[in-house]
Amino acid sequence: MKQTFYKRNSLSIVIISLFVLAWAAQFYFGWLVNNEELEKEGAKSLNAWSYARSGHFIAATFENFQSEFLQMFLYVVLTIGLRQIGSAESKPLAGKTEVDRPPRPHVHAPMPVNRGGWRLLLYSNSLTIAFLLLFLVSWSMHLYGSWQNVNDLRRAAGENPASLGHFLLEPDFWFETFQNWQSEFLSVASIVILTIFLRQKGSPESKPVDASHWQTGK
Structure with a gap:
C-alpha cells in the first residue's frame, strides 16, 4: 500500500x-x-x-535559536566519544556500532560517499558543521538584535546609543545568553539520565519497556 x-x-x-x-x-x-x-x-x-x-523581535527569536543549535551541536559531538551507562541516548560502553563503521560506496549511497576524498570527509562531519554554523549565525543575530533593541530604547529615552563594544561589556546580553544555555544543558542531561530508568512504549527515544536499567543504548 x-x-x-x-x-x-x-x-x-x-x-x-x-x-x-x-x-x-x-x-x-x-x-x-x-x-x-x-x-x-x-x-x-x-x-x-x-x-x-526591530531589534526586539530579532533578539527574542535568535536568543532561543542559538541555544537550541548549541545544544544540538554539543549533543552530536559529545555522544561520539562519551558514554552514559543505561542511557538510551548513549552508544554501548564497549565495542563499535553501525555509525562507527567506515562508509561503503553503493548504488543508493549519497553522492559524497561514492565520490570519496574531501567530499566524503566533509559529508562525514556535515551534521556537526551545519549545527555549528547555525549556532554561530544565530548567536551573531541575537547579539545584533539585543544591541539594536537596547539602542532603540536609549534613543526613545533621549540617550545616546551604545557602541557594540560597550554593549558587550554590559551584563544584559550575557544574562540572556547564559539563561538559555543552562536550560538547554539541563534538558539534554534530563533525557540522557531519565532514559536510564523511565520508558515510553513506541518511542525511538526510549529503550524497550522490558529492557534492563543498565542496558546502554536502544
Missing part, C-alpha cells in the same frame, strides 16, 4: 507546524510588549512590519 505524503513526513510536518504557530504567537505578544515599552518612553509604537525588523 502506497503511503501518503503526510504519512511519510508526518513528524516533520507536525513539528514545523507547531514551530510556526508558536513563532507567530511570540511575534504577536512580543509586538504588544515592545509597543508598551516604547509608549512608556514616550516613543511612537511600531506597526507589525516595523516590529518584524
Whole structure:
C-alpha cells in the first residue's frame, strides 16, 4: 500500500507546524510588549512590519535559536566519544556500532560517499558543521538584535546609543545568553539520565519497556 505524503513526513510536518504557530504567537505578544515599552518612553509604537525588523523581535527569536543549535551541536559531538551507562541516548560502553563503521560506496549511497576524498570527509562531519554554523549565525543575530533593541530604547529615552563594544561589556546580553544555555544543558542531561530508568512504549527515544536499567543504548 502506497503511503501518503503526510504519512511519510508526518513528524516533520507536525513539528514545523507547531514551530510556526508558536513563532507567530511570540511575534504577536512580543509586538504588544515592545509597543508598551516604547509608549512608556514616550516613543511612537511600531506597526507589525516595523516590529518584524526591530531589534526586539530579532533578539527574542535568535536568543532561543542559538541555544537550541548549541545544544544540538554539543549533543552530536559529545555522544561520539562519551558514554552514559543505561542511557538510551548513549552508544554501548564497549565495542563499535553501525555509525562507527567506515562508509561503503553503493548504488543508493549519497553522492559524497561514492565520490570519496574531501567530499566524503566533509559529508562525514556535515551534521556537526551545519549545527555549528547555525549556532554561530544565530548567536551573531541575537547579539545584533539585543544591541539594536537596547539602542532603540536609549534613543526613545533621549540617550545616546551604545557602541557594540560597550554593549558587550554590559551584563544584559550575557544574562540572556547564559539563561538559555543552562536550560538547554539541563534538558539534554534530563533525557540522557531519565532514559536510564523511565520508558515510553513506541518511542525511538526510549529503550524497550522490558529492557534492563543498565542496558546502554536502544
